Amino acid sequence: MASLAFLRDLSSGRWRSRWEQALSRVTTRESLDGPLAPRFRALQIMAVRRMFPLVVLGNIVNTVAICLTFWGQVSTFWLCFWGAAIMIGQSVASPWWGSLLRGGLRPTATARAMRTLVGHVALYSLGWAAVPVLLFPGANHSGEMLLGTVTIGMLCAGGFILSAHAAAACVYVVTLTIAAVVALARSPYAEYPALMVLLLVYAATILAMVLTSARVFMSRIRAEAETERQAQLIDLLLRDFEEHASDWLWEMSPTGHLRHVSARLAESFGMPAKQLQQCSFVAVLGTKLPLDSEEGRRGYAQLKEYLEAGQAFRDVEMPVHVGKELRWWCLTGKPLHDERGQPAGWRGVGSDVTQARRARNELARLANVDTLTGLSNRHHFSQQLARLVPQSPSLLVFLDLDNFKTINDSLGHGVGDRLLRQVGERLRGSLDGRDVLARLGGDEFALLRPRAMEAGERAAFAQHLLDIVGLPYQIDDVRVDVRASLGMAVAPYDGEDPESLLKCADLALYAAKASGRNTYRFFHPMMADNARARARLQQELGAALADEQFTVHYQPQVQVDTGQVIGFEALVRWQHAERGLINPNEFIPVAEETGQIVPLGTWVLRQACRDAMQWARPLRVSVNLSAVQFRSAHLIEVIEQALSDSGLPPERLELEVTETALIDDHDGAQATLMALRSRGIRVALDDFGTGYSSLAYLRRFPMDKLKIDGMFVRSLDSDTDAQAVVTAIIALAKALRLDTTAEGVETAEQLAMLRALGCDDVQGFLLARPMPGTQVAGYLQHLEAAGAV
Numbered sequence: 001m002a003s004l005a006f007l008r009d010l011s012s013g014r015w016r017s018r019w020e021q022a023l024s025r026v027t028t029r030e031s032l033d034g035p036l037a038p039r040f041r042a043l044q045i046m047a048v049r050r051m052f053p054l055v056v057l058g059n060i061v062n063t064v065a066i067c068l069t070f071w072g073q074v075s076t077f078w079l080c081f082w083g084a085a086i087m088i089g090q091s092v093a094s095p096w097w098g099s100l101l102r103g104g105l106r107p108t109a110t111a112r113a114m115r116t117l118v119g120h121v122a123l124y125s126l127g128w129a130a131v132p133v134l135l136f137p138g139a140n141h142s143g144e145m146l147l148g149t150v151t152i153g154m155l156c157a158g159g160f161i162l163s164a165h166a167a168a169a170c171v172y173v174v175t176l177t178i179a180a181v182v183a184l185a186r187s188p189y190a191e192y193p194a195l196m197v198l199l200l201v202y203a204a205t206i207l208a209m210v211l212t213s214a215r216v217f218m219s220r221i222r223a224e225a226e227t228e229r230q231a232q233l234i235d236l237l238l239r240d241f242e243e244h245a246s247d248w249l250w251e252m253s254p255t256g257h258l259r260h261v262s263a264r265l266a267e268s269f270g271m272p273a274k275q276l277q278q279c280s281f282v283a284v285l286g287t288k289l290p291l292d293s294e295e296g297r298r299g300y301a302q303l304k305e306y307l308e309a310g311q312a313f314r315d316v317e318m319p320v321h322v323g324k325e326l327r328w329w330c331l332t333g334k335p336l337h338d339e340r341g342q343p344a345g346w347r348g349v350g351s352d353v354t355q356a357r358r359a360r361n362e363l364a365r366l367a368n369v370d371t372l373t374g375l376s377n378r379h380h381f382s383q384q385l386a387r388l389v390p391q392s393p394s395l396l397v398f399l400d401l402d403n404f405k406t407i408n409d410s411l412g413h414g415v416g417d418r419l420l421r422q423v424g425e426r427l428r429g430s431l432d433g434r435d436v437l438a439r440l441g442g443d444e445f446a447l448l449r450p451r452a453m454e455a456g457e458r459a460a461f462a463q464h465l466l467d468i469v470g471l472p473y474q475i476d477d478v479r480v481d482v483r484a485s486l487g488m489a490v491a492p493y494d495g496e497d498p499e500s501l502l503k504c505a506d507l508a509l510y511a512a513k514a515s516g517r518n519t520y521r522f523f524h525p526m527m528a529d530n531a532r533a534r535a536r537l538q539q540e541l542g543a544a545l546a547d548e549q550f551t552v553h554y555q556p557q558v559q560v561d562t563g564q565v566i567g568f569e570a571l572v573r574w575q576h577a578e579r580g581l582i583n584p585n586e587f588i589p590v591a592e593e594t595g596q597i598v599p600l601g602t603w604v605l606r607q608a609c610r611d612a613m614q615w616a617r618p619l620r621v622s623v624n625l626s627a628v629q630f631r632s633a634h635l636i637e638v639i640e641q642a643l644s645d646s647g648l649p650p651e652r653l654e655l656e657v658t659e660t661a662l663i664d665d666h667d668g669a670q671a672t673l674m675a676l677r678s679r680g681i682r683v684a685l686d687d688f689g690t691g692y693s694s695l696a697y698l699r700r701f702p703m704d705k706l707k708i709d710g711m712f713v714r715s716l717d718s719d720t721d722a723q724a725v726v727t728a729i730i731a732l733a734k735a736l737r738l739d740t741t742a743e744g745v746e747t748a749e750q751l752a753m754l755r756a757l758g759c760d761d762v763q764g765f766l767l768a769r770p771m772p773g774t775q776v777a778g779y780l781q782h783l784e785a786a787g788a789v
Helices: 002-012 014-024 030-049 052-070 076-099 111-135 141-164 166-186 193-244 263-269 273-277 281-287 294-309 354-368 378-388 404-411 413-428 455-470 498-514 525-546 584-594 597-612 635-646 659-663 666-678 695-700 710-714 720-735 748-757 773-786
Strands: 248-252 313-322 325-337 343-352 394-402 436-441 444-449 473-475 478-480 483-491 520-522 550-559 565-576 580-582 620-624 653-657 682-688 705-708 739-742
Touching: 030 076, 030 111, 030 141, 030 193, 052 076, 052 111, 052 141, 076 111, 111 141, 111 166, 141 166, 141 193, 166 193, 248 263, 263 273, 263 343, 281 294, 294 313, 325 354, 354 378, 378 436, 378 444, 378 498, 394 455, 394 498, 404 413, 404 478, 413 436, 413 444, 413 455, 413 473, 413 478, 455 483, 455 520, 483 498, 498 520, 498 525, 525 565, 525 584, 525 597, 550 597, 550 620, 550 773, 565 584, 565 597, 565 773, 580 584, 584 597, 597 620, 597 635, 597 773, 620 682, 635 653, 635 666, 659 682, 666 682, 705 710, 705 720, 710 720, 710 748, 720 739, 720 748
Parallel strands: 483 520, 565 620, 620 653, 653 682, 682 705, 705 739
Antiparallel strands: 248 343, 313 325, 325 343, 394 444, 394 483, 436 444, 473 478, 550 565, 565 580
8 A cells, every 4th residue: 555655646746745845854955944054054064073083083993903904915005095095084074074164153054065075975985885895705704704894883883973964974874885785796695695685774774764863963953943043032022121111020039139130120110220139129119118008018918928939920010109109010920940940039020000000090980980070970879889778877869950951952962061060069069978979870860878867857958959959050151040859768768778779769759750840759668659550550551552441532612702612622531441440640641751652642633533523513623742742753644644534624623732842842843833734733832831931932833822721720719820820821822813721610710710811712620521422412412402502
């Protein structure tokens, strides 16, 4: 199989690459070793020259022995000539080979010098090859023994001595082998072919050993060259490191004293190099530690533990004083051992990590600080909450600015950001001792007071926070008024762990906002029950839409002067399968929070349009639009589809919107209102007087009607302020040529006052309660029969 593989390689030409590969292991040339090839050739010559004393001694002994043995048996002239030639060749070989080397401490040799050396070896081997060829056939037994011993000895010794130069060694071995074969063939021993075979086997073995030795020699000098190159590179890098890097190398003797102190090391310590060499490394570090640095003492103790234990260490950081400046050093080191494994000191690297430390501290600060206000952020507040709450009774306060989004949108984000900063400053002025204040995000702040407080003290503190936040803010030339809502929870009564306490404070904040804002609420267990009920209601809303649990009731709107019904307001009702009829005030806010108000409002709109088409008279139907629904991009499309599907004329549809729907996007709201009115749809501003009631809105936004909130109507006959508000609204509407509708009329006195003030329309329990759509027809027939329609 091996022969077949050899034949395949021979036929495919792969033998050439294999031959080149084998040759490269025992020889050197520029294509292989590059600029190191001349140096390697010189090392080959020098390796052979080092053996010259033994070569000369061996040649003298062999030459004298042959001359004495064969003196008188062969031509004396020939023996003298041959001996003289061998001796002269030996005497000139060493200096001649030395002349082949160039350079001083690191000599080199050319390829031509190597060929010259091979030629010299060939001549030398021919000189010794002549001895067995000429003398062995006619020699006696003692002469044959001498010649055989000398030839084999010269073959082995010469091959070994010349093995550093594979080509010279092979020439030498092959030449002497050929001579031995010729001598054996000319002698009477030619009749014994076994001798010839053994001779060739020995010669092949010697040749293989020569090549192996040559390969080992070349591998060694190449490895030494690579080691030297790496050492030079390391030395270069270390020099460059010490000259240009901010780091420095340190080395310590077994006694703990510094040695090999570089300029960089001396500069880093701020001490002369000679003084440093006389000091203990650990002692010098100890003198530079800040006295009040716990982290420095900890790092110094850690370093001493590593040194005493003889254990390598990495990245031991400690603060040090260098001159008048505080710096941070990072030390890495490993122990040194001598050839017997005994401790020989330490070596390592010191790094000035002051900038990295400052950057890390800044990153840590930014990770824990709100960048806008400079207060703690949510992450850091959560950490402090988890740390402080289990230790002592605590008060947790959630503070949320009321209507901050309106301020932000109307005055700009720059004013909003500066307002948040000023609020943070005012709250920071109320901190006491271990208090933790944070901005959780947006306009929401949190304050933790980790100490016991009486109930009255907690309430006074909450009112104090409301008072300082509620003071006017001056931002450039703009006066800003803002109020806040507070939710508070007390540990451990409301919760023993941070998560429970946060949840309770959040529920209390929700309750404060639901109570009209600008107030505070302490957590009560009922709030959790309400939250669970609200969550359950949220889950049931979706199913209620799918199961058609909602119905639309209608409350008539009556013209004050004539008493005639001019339309109905559509009011949604939820007929829950288990809980019965649910008040809209209970589920509408939940639907608005979750966005479910959009599909619910769309359903109410479509149902109201369909029901209105069933009425006997062409009365208007008023449908409430939530702020979320009003801002929907598909509102116009939904309304047109409802009108189209039901066949209701646009002028019979009136849409009621609140101020909240208008203030967030003025341009969008104006475009929507104009689109509605251009289609003949009427628009009423609902709950007027309870919000901003800005005259700018009435001038900018196209309206048809103002609806007076029932809160004022119910107090009309008992509260002079309510009378003044209603009077002003009706007068304003008349001035702007707008209709007015008063909601919540419950008494004849209220109706009489509204008639006297000039209100156009009214609705309320006095006139009729909201009724299912199926009862509208009967209600209208009853009025017609009574002559009120």
